[in-house]
Amino acid sequence: MTARTPGSTGRRLKSPPGWPWILPALIFSVGTLYYCIGYTGYISTLDWDGTSPLQQSVGVENFVHLFHDPIFWRSIIHTVIFAVSTFVMQVVLGLVFACLLHSKLYLRTFYKVLIFIPVVLATATVAPVFRQIFAADGVLNDILQAVGLDSLARPWMANGAFALIIVIMVHVWQSTGVTFVLYYAAVGQVDPETIEAARIDGAGNLRIIGSIIWPSVRGTTIAIAILTAIGSLKTFDIPFLVTGGGPSYATEFLGTLIYRVSVSYAQVGYGAAISIVLLVLAIVAAIIINTGGRRGERADV
Numbered sequence: 001m002t003a004r005t006p007g008s009t010g011r012r013l014k015s016p017p018g019w020p021w022i023l024p025a026l027i028f029s030v031g032t033l034y035y036c037i038g039y040t041g042y043i044s045t046l047d048w049d050g051t052s053p054l055q056q057s058v059g060v061e062n063f064v065h066l067f068h069d070p071i072f073w074r075s076i077i078h079t080v081i082f083a084v085s086t087f088v089m090q091v092v093l094g095l096v097f098a099c100l101l102h103s104k105l106y107l108r109t110f111y112k113v114l115i116f117i118p119v120v121l122a123t124a125t126v127a128p129v130f131r132q133i134f135a136a137d138g139v140l141n142d143i144l145q146a147v148g149l150d151s152l153a154r155p156w157m158a159n160g161a162f163a164l165i166i167v168i169m170v171h172v173w174q175s176t177g178v179t180f181v182l183y184y185a186a187v188g189q190v191d192p193e194t195i196e197a198a199r200i201d202g203a204g205n206l207r208i209i210g211s212i213i214w215p216s217v218r219g220t221t222i223a224i225a226i227l228t229a230i231g232s233l234k235t236f237d238i239p240f241l242v243t244g245g246g247p248s249y250a251t252e253f254l255g256t257l258i259y260r261v262s263v264s265y266a267q268v269g270y271g272a273a274i275s276i277v278l279l280v281l282a283i284v285a286a287i288i289i290n291t292g293g294r295r296g297e298r299a300d301v
Contacts, residue, residue: 037279043272050268062273072274075252082168082253083232087225089172094179094224095217098187099209112184116177123174127241130170131157160250163243167251170238175231179224186220187213222289229285233278254278 044063047056066072097115101108118126133139136155144153156162190213198208236255239245245256252260254274262271 040272040275043269044276046269046272048269049266050262051266058269062270063277065270066273066277071249071252071257074249075254075257078164078251079232079235079253081164082171082235083229085168086171086175086232087228089168090176090179090228091221091224093172093176094183095187095209095214097176097180098183099205099213101184102187115180118174119177121174123237123241126170126174127238130166130242134162134166157243158247160247163247163251167239167242170242171235174238182220182224183217186217190216225289226286229289230282233282233285 045057045059047058047061048054097111101111105111131138134156135141136158138156140156141153144150154162156166194212195208198212203211232253234255235253236259239251239253240256240259243251245252245260254277258271258274258278261267261274
């Protein structure tokens, strides 16, 4: 019988080091993500068109120009309006749909699919449809004229305020399905006995949603707020494909501004500076929302 040396069992039972498992992800993250961020930061200090071998270092001049650029500040205002509006509408619609579909509603599965279908549709596919609906000779104006409301017909896309509202509507239509799924899962975790006890005490549906369900899904709401804030900062496809950022920069967002500056105007250094500011804003927004949510949870305890 082979003698066992002291500590041999411990060596055999010891778990293998974790480096072989995390090394591929670490290489990918550091080598791709953080390298790209660092390289973008380097480009933001250049006056460069993206193709020329001549690269002139300008230091922080791009950032100074950025903070004096009225179009940049307009894109920030549009982003804030977009974020607040889409968050409120998605939360209300998503929570209402989740509560309705947790009730004894006929054809619940059909409604779930119907709500989620816009999420899987490509923006490039639905954008021409919305352009046709809101065009000067589009479907909406045809309907208004058909019902005798000719005075309300107008070139919707040519009006800046209406164009921004259209972009918000398209995003809410396309993204509410995700909010609904998150709330549907969160509402399913609420104790049904608590809801039943509230009904016995005479609480109506609105009181149950406001006093029981809404506090119970606070964590989900915080997650949606973070996703909405970050998603709003990098919004590009819907305003670019539906309105093109117009009219007169009325639907210009940071994402479309970066594309316009870097590709259309060939000012890659300036576009990189806007990208760095976008990254900082996204991180700050996520920290503020998460911190505020945690303070609210502690205050409720």
